[in-house]
Amino acid sequence: MIPSGRYIQTVILFDRSVDLITPFCSQMCYEGLLDEYFNIEGGRMKIPKNGNTDNAGKQYEHISLSTRDDMVIEGIRAMHFTKVFQEIKAYLARQNVLQNDVRDKMQDASISDLKQLVHTDVKGHINAKKQITRHLDLCTDIYEKKKASDFKIQLEMETDILHLHNFEDIVSYIHTMICRCEPNKYRPLQLLCLLSTANNGLTREYYELLCRSYLQAYGYENIPLLYKLEKLNLFHAKRSCDVPIAINTNTPAGFRGDAILKMGKQVAQNLTEKTQTQKTFFHYIAKRLNLTPDLNQQARTTPGPDMADVFGSVYVPLSCRLIEEALLNPAKLSTLQHELLQRGYPGADDLYSHRSSGVSTRAQFHEVQQAILVVFIGGCTQSEINALRMLAMSKCNIKWQFYFAPTNIWTHTRLLKEIEASQ
Incomplete structure (x- = not known):
């Protein structure tokens, strides 16, 4: 029961691992x-x-x-x-x-x-x-x-990351920031994690270059931190995967060993096929859920508050969009989940599940205003909380009252420090 005496009608459990992009976006609310x-x-x-x-x-x-x-x-x-x-x-x-x-x-x-x-x-x-x-x-x-802190330039880099623009320029900017020994060592890490997560990892060449530069600039005592980020899939290299090569059955005997090696590489590619499909996960779901509005669009079609406002209208938090779809259009979310499963995205089966009871249905029918409890397992940011407040304000014909129960409130620096201190 909430302070006003009414009961919570909807409980949403959101796992932080579903959206690792938003915590590394610079907050602007x-x-x-x-x-x-x-x-x-x-x-x-x-x-x-x-x-x-x-x-x-x-x-x-x-x-x-x-x-x-x-x-x-x-x-x-907000x-x-x-x-x-x-x-x-x-x-x-x-x-x-x-x-x-x-x-x-x-x-x-x-x-x-x-x-x-x-x-x-x-x-x-x-x-x-x-x-x-x-x-x-x-x-x-x-x-x-x-x-x-040249914050305007950093926001431009983050916008390019989220909108799939100027990859080489982004890497160059981060590398320059590291080489100049940016006083706050977590600032380049924030961009590295955002870039890596949005692209499901960096190529081995870029990953090794940036890791080497970071350790030279900030000290080799940061090796455990980079290791932890890699294990959490926040900053890591893509898994190498060679292009399949058809084996010629008429290969001379002296070259059979090479042919067997090529076959082994092809088998390895098939085994990592599902992992490789992750490389477009964020970009695929961003397009399907309209997380990155068109930068050239002059005006929104819907007036009033919008969740993208907390990030300067360049990005809608994935977590908040999923919550919105779960409340307004669960069938669409189920369809999206099915599409992700068909495309082989790992973890898609855990993206969304719904359970209802007769009690909650009757409560929603009789109550004018819905009381919704959002539990962020793994924490959330103030931007996500305020984006959901804006969502409630934007729905004129629906009365939502959000209540929040995050396990932590994160900023990107606080999250990186927590990872660094973890055992």
Whole structure:
């Protein structure tokens, strides 16, 4: 039962291994960036006082991001970072109007009325101004950090990875970043994992080049980290597979040994055929589920909030799209699963399964609003949570209320550090 007294009608269990792309995409929604830079824990985060993060011996304060304690966060948490400044300025303008109204009321107010105004309206305006100023300081700090790290170029690289563009340029950019010894060693790893996962691995040549360069730049003590990433299929080489060569039965006896070797290679290719089909898994499912909207498209056909907004309209989180299809069109998801099985994609049989009960069906029939609990097994990002919030807002004819129970909240840096520290 949820706090409002109603029951959960739908429970969705999502395994993180189904979508390893999204955790390595740079978060662009406001709450995701707050988590990346200030580490949200239990709905609270620690920030430097006065918005200053550079002073030695700085003092911190703990603030709550609950909508009960922060009236501003609800309207901007899922918003793309580039739009947050405008929204905060709009909040500030509304507060100024309300403040003028209070000032007018105070002119003719009695003593008892003044006490009431001070206790309610004036105190509320002071708290609101404090919250608005705090978010302006946070936005300014995030903007300065992003500007200092060539973040715009990195976003272009990530967009190219997701849209299958300029592979050679991406590898060159990552290699240059490594050779220049980017201060944050996890930043090139983020791009390497994203590139490798989207393409089901890199060619042996590129993989060895990037591994060698990374170890030379950041030290050979990172060998265990690269090994763990390889075992998790996050950064690895493609399995080599030779082209089948037909064997000539008239081969002279002296060349029979070569013919047998060629036959062995052909058998090896057949054994790894299913593994090789993975190389197009993300691109195939991205096309089928429209995860990467056309960059040349000038306007969306559907107005209002969209899940792609959390990534600047270049990518819809795979996890969130699968959840949307499971809720709206389970038959389509079953068909997609069947297609993936026919094409030999490993793990396709675990992509989707559905179980219903008479109790949940009756509850959905009688309840106006559906309460949906999403359990992310293996964790999720703030971007995915906010993408699902946007999904709920975009469905005018369907009332969804999402509740989230992730085993962890990840940023790409936190995830890589967790992998590095694991045994």
